[in-house]
Amino acid sequence: DAMVIQNPRYQVTQFGKPVTLSCSQTLNHNVMYWYQQKSSQAPKLLFHYYDKDFNNEADTPDNFQSRRPNTSFCFLDIRSPGLGDAAMYLCATSRDSEGGPYEQYFGPGTRLTVT
Amino acid sequence: AQRVTQPEKLLSVFKGAPVELKCNYSYSGSPELFWYVQYSRQRLQLLLRHISRESIKGFTADLNKGETSFHLKKPFAQEEDSAMYYCALKSGTYKYIFGTGTRLKVLA
Numbered sequence: 561d562a563m564v565i566q567n568p569r570y571q572v573t574q575f576g577k578p579v580t581l582s583c584s585q586t587l588n589h590n591v592m593y594w595y596q597q598k599s600s601q602a603p604k605l606l607f608h609y610y611d612k613d614f615n616n617e618a619d620t621p622d623n624f625q626s627r628r629p630n631t632s633f634c635f636l637d638i639r640s641p642g643l644g645d646a647a648m649y650l651c652a653t654s655r656d657s658e659g660g661p662y663e664q665y666f667g668p669g670t671r672l673t674v675t
Numbered sequence: 676a677q678r679v680t681q682p683e684k685l686l687s688v689f690k691g692a693p694v695e696l697k698c699n700y701s702y703s704g705s706p707e708l709f710w711y712v713q714y715s716r717q718r719l720q721l722l723l724r725h726i727s728r729e730s731i732k733g734f735t736a737d738l739n740k741g742e743t744s745f746h747l748k749k750p751f752a753q754e755e756d757s758a759m760y761y762c763a764l765k766s767g768t769y770k771y772i773f774g775t776g777t778r779l780k781v782l783a
Contacts, residue, residue: 564718591769602679602761602773603719610769617770650719654769662726664771666719 563587564667566651572673573641581636581670583651592634593664594626595650603650609634610656638672646674677702677766681774688752689782696747696777698736698762707765708745710736711773714758722747722760732756752781 565584573579583592590611595603607616609628623645625637638645648671652664678701688694700706710722723731725738725745736747745762762774 593769595773600684600775602775604773605770608769615769652719662724663721668718 564651564653564665566649566667566670568670569668570671570673572675573638574675575643576640579638579641579672581638581649581651581672583634583636583667584632585651585653585665586632587653587655587665588631589653589655589665590631591654591656592628593652593654594624594634594636595652596645597648597650597669599647606636641672641674643674646672648672677764677772679762679764679772679774681760681762681777683777684775685778685780687780687782690754691751694747694749694752694756694779694781696760696762696779698745698747698774700743700745700762700764702743702764702766706738706740706745708736708738709763709765709771710734710745710747711761711763712758713761719761752779754781754783757781 567582593608594606597603605617606620623639627635648669650669651667654664680699709724711719712722713719734749736745738745757780759776759778761776764772766772
């Protein structure tokens with residue numbers, strides 16, 4: 561009964577080689593988020609989608625892009641990964657409601673290693 | 676600046692002892708605060724949110740605007756409470772700021 565699924569769970573890529581992480585959800589939530597979490601640090605919001613509207617955080621590097629082809633799927637593209645992009649990437653969803661969303665549902669994360 | 680601070684990286688308590696996980700925030704508006712928990716090998720999940728004023732698994736958290744705190748408390752810790760706990764601030768309609776987390780270890 562997995563609700564937010566992330567694939568792969570572990571990804572190894574080479575320095576500079578584009579990589580795509582995927583997230584899917586069975587909750588039919590209209591908001592999807594991508595977070596980056598480096599070791600011993602707080603999860604940091606990269607961007608979110610409200611339906612098809614993309615919202616980038618001001619300090620998210622241009623190297624990070626996202627696509628949401630439909631309600632269920634959302635992708636994180638890292639165009640030219642650097643060693644500093646090695647991290648756990650968390651996908652989350654929430655359902656918009658009056659007054660705004662309250663609970664986020666997280667996936668298990670994808671651990672990205674850059675060699 | 677909007678910020679969430681969890682000063683303790685690790686908190687160890689004995690089973691049956693009271694627990695208090697500290698969270699302080701910096702936010703200019705009316706804050707909405709949450710506690711998320713991550714048990715071993717599980718995903719991050721919501722534990723409680725201040726607007727609900729609820730007690731989940733024996734945990735409570737009270738928002739103290741004067742002290743800008745939202746500490747998580749439980750009177751008697753259980754071994755199954757061992758986990759990573761994150762305090763989070765909703766700083767925009769779809770923006771959340773997380774603290775760095777506190778690992779709680781409940782010793783037998």
